Amino acid sequence: MKIYRLAKGWTIFVYIFMVLVIAGLGWGIFNILSKGNPNETVYWLGPTLMMMGIGLSIYLIFEVKKDTFVIAKDRIYTTGTFYKRSLNLDEIRGFSVNEKYIFIEPTTKGKKRVRVSTYFGRTDDILAWLGERYPDLDELNAQQEHEEILSNPEFGWTEEQREHRLTQARRQARVVNVFGTIAAAWAFFWPHPYFWSMIAPMAMFMVGLVVTKLSNGLIRIEEKKNSAYPSVLYGVIFTGMCVMVRALLDFNILDFKKAWMLTGVITTLLIILVGFKNSELKFKTGTEIFTSIFIAVVLMAYSFGTAVTLNGLLDTSAPEVFTVKIVSKHVSGGKVTTYHLMLEPWGDQKESEDATVSSDFYHSIDAGESVEVYRMKGELGIPWFFVAEDMILDAKANPNP
16 A cells, blocks of 8 residues: 655645744734724624634645545545545546646546645656556547547548648647747737737737638647647737737726627627637537637637727827826736826716826826826727827827827
8 A cells, every 4th residue: 555645845835834824814813803993894804704714724734634645455545634535446547647636537427536636745656656557648638639630531631641731730830829929928028119019919819710710620729738739829828818918008998888899799700700610619528618718718808909909009080188187196016017197087087087107107297296188089989098198109109189
């Protein structure tokens, strides 16, 4: 019998971290209860949530101690604080691995698979033991997919033609991923000239979708480990998300309802384009549902970014100019730092508006000062505005008089 537990280094780290969390939450409870709070809801809600955090931390400590994977004479099993899952040796179909877990799959659907954390000690021994007795399902799947491609008449008349087509598809997918990543990096990190730096990722995203459609299912959007099918995942997701983020950073939208309406229309058209005769969009299993939702979210992100960006880039309307006082300033942190000015109501605006500006302009002006705000109609009917003195976009440098 062989017993495996969380690696010693990770065990020590979890114990120390959880003890510090418990101590911190305990101090927080004592601090709140000792000082009191006139708001009774806040007074009891805070300590209640902290007690739940302490309970979760204690559970994790016990889980680390209890969580084991055992290879016995006739079976394998895992145990935790509140569960135990096992498979007889003759019930194992094979195994697969990702960054976090080793999955040991059963031969029948009535049994649940056994999952082993890759943070366990001596996982190489577990993989060696499995590899000697059972097939690696990732490699087996790749072989089956390769054979499937070479036997599919849609990809050529002969096996040689299909193999050549697969080689070409891999090359095309690689080009989309490389140039898509470059286009996204250009737009995100150094958007100059702005017009072309934004057109590049928008165009590469559509190139990725068109390439998948023209391949008749040979090139996929989703990327699976060891899959024989080439994927344009990186070229599509980087460009789609980049366009969305840049739109949120660079354009101050006044009517999000119109933006979302146009986003819905574009997303629907893209889903029809992608979904027509697409083997990736299925809803039978949990993995298929997740993949389909993921693709839909990426399409929606791209649709929103494209609608907002083209609405501003192509806008030739005459702006309405307002002199507006800055109410306050604030910076939003995270993976991307953004700078904001809170502007007092102006024109037909009934509430203060938050304007995203460049870092240089943000630090050059103070609350209480006034700025000129240009309100634009939007080429696609989405009203937006910008602060005249802030030259984030090349398109803003020479607004129409």
